[in-house]
Amino acid sequence: MTSYRTHSCGALRREHVGQTVFLQGWVHRVRNLGGVTFFDIRDRHGLTQVVARAGDALTQAGKLRPEFVVAITGTVEARDAAVVNTKIATGEVEVVATGIELLNEAKTPPFAINEDTAVSEETRLRYRYLDLRRPALQRNLILRHNVSIAARKYFDSEGFLEIETPILTKSTPEGARDYLVPSRVHKGEFFALPQSPQIFKQILMIAGMDRYFQICRCFRDEDLRADRQPEFTQIDVEVSFATEELIYSIVEGAIVAMWQAAGHTVATPFPRMSYADAMRRYGSDKPDLRPGMEISDVSELFRESAFSVFKDAVSAGGVVRGFVVKGAAGYSRKDLDGLTEQAKQLGAGGLVWVRLAQGALQSSALKAAGEAPLRAAFEACGGVEGDLLLLTSGEETKVATWLGTLRLIVARKEGLLKGDDFRFVWVTEFPLFEWNPDEKRWDSMHHPFTSPQPDDVPLLETNPGQVRARAYDLALNGSEIAGGSIRIHQPDVQRHAFRLLGISDEQAAARFGFFLEALEYGTPPHGGIAFGLDRIVALLCEESSIREVMAFPKTAQAVDLMAGSPSTVDDRQLRELHIATTGK
């Protein structure tokens, strides 16, 4: 076998009839009828049926098993109308084999590659190279490729330069845990893998690169989730002289291009919502706009009510909030008890339901509260005949997140979360700081290079918790798919920000000294954003885990089941790196 294939396994059509072709691929499925053997040959482009009718070809075909690698020489023939296979693109023709060369045998695979059957994820990850042969992952990785290429073309056409930044870089104790790499040359010293290229991209702005992007791997040593892997891919973007409006329009253009690459049309501009609004109306900083079901505040209706649970919550400075589920008055007692139980598991004291059925108001709190305030709340939240209202009370931020979570549970139950309904929303005006109760200090909500809103600068000293940042996230269907900010470009403001975060000038100099120094040399105002490419592709593929759009993902315990990493290393390697381990 010294020739290359003349066609892929998905290429042959009626127009090729009569041609002699040479195909290479995997045996997909064999149908041995005795005097004639049919089999399908597969590559990532498709399937082609091969017929072996006589002679050596028939003998060879009889030895074939699924996943054997073969080279076929043969003639393309049209199939009779009665035996056209409309399920495959090449189904109007077949290749009559004159030669079948076995290029490689294959062990019987641990799961079927030739059918789309359920297999445990553990087995799929152990034999990832076999899972990757199956259509589902092939489709996902092809779509990922198309989206990446579309993003590259878009940013190139908008005048961005793709510039690589170091993988071996410097540890910065803020934020996520770093993956560390010991230095052989410098005893006892370590590189860190980048959590993001944040400082480097800002330095590229200082360096006059103007518009930078990079499709880059980022590393964070934190616990995993369905949408979080220890290494993941960002489309990292930074722009000099940027305003929020410029970033929004650049990002919206990129989203249009990426969605177009996946076959979808996206309307811009995207709606915007402040962080405060998002938390109040959706109980989330990445609101899912698909199900409606906005959260309403009805605290005032219960301030003087007979219902002590709500009344006490309000007088203690808390809130009473809830949302209406359209047409859900028919929920069974079991459904409602289940929701109440879920609310309690989230930490809520309980859940009050109110419904209007055949004109009669029913509620779990009817006796305790009386009808009037419950009816008022029901109407205030937009409830009509046939609807169900779910209410709870307590401290404001807790109530918001309880209801935010419950809202998504109900929306899923109601089938209101369609995967191909893309509802983008900008979330803006994030708080600059959040209180860290363990350390008893303010932490950056985004990162320490984020600029405050100019109007809020006077609050920096007096009321840091009220300072809004020039930070923004792009949320899609309850996922954060991009996040960024306008950065601090004045060195004195940056030093001040570090001090507010409890980072002394000495610490700042040790960790970020090179950056603070760079800021002194004529830094343009700048800002940027980073897209979570894995999450974007997962949403486009309607996959619930980013593992389904990564070629070689890790398990929830951060293990690569195929490669068997992480693993121990030779003592010699450790000695060379000046490393001693403390054992398990």
Next chain:
RNA sequence: GGGGUCGUAGUUCAGUUGGUUAGAACGCUGGCCUGUCACGCCAGAGGUCGCGAGUUCGAGUCUCGUCGGCCCCGCCA
């Protein structure tokens, strides 16, 4: 670190109140078969019931521990 859930043949699963020799489908092996395309028919092989203790006359089944997959909380600037 915590909570939930799952682990039985190569794969996906069933397995009753704890009771004889742990089943099915697909796959696999052998045989037959000249128009199949999830080919068909016949026969067969295949199990440390994740692992380790314990309870019991007896454990796939009950208890404890442990390992692993998945989901969530914490964590993720």
